[in-house]
Amino acid sequence: MSKNGIYDNFAPMSSVIDRIAKAITVLWVAPVSVFALPLLPLTLWRASWRVNGGVLEITSPGLSWFLQGPWFRAMSGGTGFAAATIGHVLVARDRRCMNTCRVHEHVHVRQCERWGALFPLAYVAAGMYAAWRARRWTAYYWDNRFEREARAAEV
Ligand SMILES: [Zn+2]
Numbered sequence: 001m002s003k004n005g006i007y008d009n010f011a012p013m014s015s016v017i018d019r020i021a022k023a024i025t026v027l028w029v030a031p032v033s034v035f036a037l038p039l040l041p042l043t044l045w046r047a048s049w050r051v052n053g054g055v056l057e058i059t060s061p062g063l064s065w066f067l068q069g070p071w072f073r074a075m076s077g078g079t080g081f082a083a084a085t086i087g088h089v090l091v092a093r094d095r096r097c098m099n100t101c102r103v104h105e106h107v108h109v110r111q112c113e114r115w116g117a118l119f120p121l122a123y124v125a126a127g128m129y130a131a132w133r134a135r136r137w138t139a140y141y142w143d144n145r146f147e148r149e150a151r152a153a154e155v
Pocket of ligand 1: 150
């Protein structure tokens with residue numbers, strides 16, 4: 001007799017349900033995750049790949065270049081981004097950035113799991129609304145409700 005008694009019988013079943021739920025979540029987020037595919041050429045040189053908590057984490061010098069590009073510098077009003085989340089794919093400049101940004105970026109993963117394919121649209125809409133309210137383009141990122149939620153989780 002184990003300490004869990006009768007509930008032991010349900011343990012294998014709950015793990016099956018857990019796996020099915022995880023597979024459904026991956027499929028639900030897949031329409032967003034596929035947008036990470038165009039970044040593949042940037043990972044051909046000196047990339048580091050890892051799966052962590054159901055999220056594919058990639059760092060590489062090519063991704064570092066991409067995250068510091070003018071497109072992200074304009075959005076952040078600074079030096080670009082240290083990391084970014086695309087569905088279940090998390091890209092970062094390097095291992096150090098990955099470790100610093102993980103908590104923040106995993107909030108974006110949860111947001112994406114909530115919204116599914118609509119997440120990019122919801123994110124852009126929230127950003128446009130924030131920029132319009134503040135009459136500042138950088139508010140698109142800094143005052144975006146999804147970013148505020150992710151920043152709140154950091155500490
Ligand atoms: Zn963020």
